[in-house]
Amino acid sequence: MKKIFSILLSAALLSGLLATGVSAATLQSNQAVYQLSQDPLGTEPFSYSATETHSVTLVPVGTAIQSEGDGLLLVEVFLYQQAEKHWSLDSMLSGQSQLTIRDGDHIYHISTMDPSGTEPNTALDRGIWVKGQSTGEVQPVTITGEPVDDWAANLVNEAIAKNLFPTHLKGQDLRDSITRTQFAALSVRLYETMSGHTVPAFTGPNPFTDTTDPEVLKAYSMGFTSGVSNTTFGSGIQLNREQAATMLSAVYRKLGGTISPKETVSFSDRSSISTWARDSVHFAASKGVISGYEDGRFGPKDPAQRQACLIMALRMQQKLGINTII
Structure with missing residues (x-):
């Protein structure tokens, strides 16, 4: 797990390249491109630890994200720890084709699973970091995009x-x-x-x-x-x-x-x-x-x-x- 995290925290990951389209955008990491259903709203810094600050891409709540080429996603969900004053890993999802950002309370690290990986949950790329931002009243959805109370x-x-x-x-x-x-x-x-x-x-x-x-x-x-x-x-x-x-x-x-x-x-x-x-x-x-x-x-x-x-x-x-x- 430590090996995976060291890869995920690469600086190249955190400065993912953005290429906007007419009504959507793509975010690119080192070996994968991610399609967004809505245009990003900008970026903001976040504290990964007491000494590390990185950048996260802000997207509208309800944005669906998938890996170009229909690769399966490895998603790490981070939650802000008030006592420590930084974000830390809360949970992990794997094997889904799409992630829908349902709130602004979490930061998501999204990478593409390596289909030829010899170990479970091996990432193909360094991934992207995204966080939801509300642009008004939004119907709650699950992490895979289904409407839910x-x-x-x-x-x-x-x-x-x-x-x-x-x-x-x-x-x-x-x-x-x-x-x-x-x-x-x-x-x-x-x-x-x-x-x-x-x-x-x-x-x-x-x-x-x-x-x-x-x-x-x-x-x-x-x-x-x-x-x-x-x-x-x-x-x-x-x-x-x-x-x-x-x-x-x-x-x-x-x-x-x-x-x-x-x-x-x-x-x-x-x-x-x-x-x-x-x-x-x-x-x-x-x-x-x-x-x-x-x-x-x-x-x-x-x-x-x-x-x-x-x-x-x-x-x-x-x-x-x-x-x-x-």
Whole structure:
């Protein structure tokens, strides 16, 4: 890691060349060119340590950045440390094709991953440094560009960083309700990240007449979901909150966990939770995987938001990881 940082802090990196276009621009490091969806606003100095000051390019919040040639990005996210009076590494993302700058609270060091690198997260180039600057009221987006509510943004970004973001949700408005197909894909991704094993492609006869989606068939083969009838899956049907809790519990069981029927949570609308979902809802709530509303309701039949489901998956990974299976 120290070797990587020594490369990233090269002076050549920090003085990246800027070439503006008609409605966008490019930033160039030593071996890669980065395309920006909006023109930069200028530069400003920032303190990397107690003794080092460098320069960062300011871009409008909402600017999308990608490596020319569609290379995958290695992104280091820096946060200002008030006590130390300088910026320091907060988190790292890798393997995404595009980064959207969603706020002005972080500095991003963006480089292109070396496809021939012998070590994980090896940078091809020295990269560029960018920071968001608000030019007015901006709709919050994730670090990969999807619209998200402000309260959920940080947790959703953490879920993305933890490799919990399925392809089915990329480019989608995460404030909207999740579909059965999208949650099936999320359940497969959650199982794979928690178990460390890839779910094999489904090779049996397709039981559904309305979908051939490979992630749906994987989720079906693993016992995470079933159809809405003997022959249909209901791909575009919205998933509700009690169904989400039930599918998450199915993932937990597949990981070797046990759902105790004794655990209860006092939701004011407990009687409206379907009998078949009660154990799963109470288990997920008691473990902090899923929460009720401020008024004490669970809302079992309410549509589950995409952003909320990603946060549920993140909480399950954090609270019920492989070392906590009971």
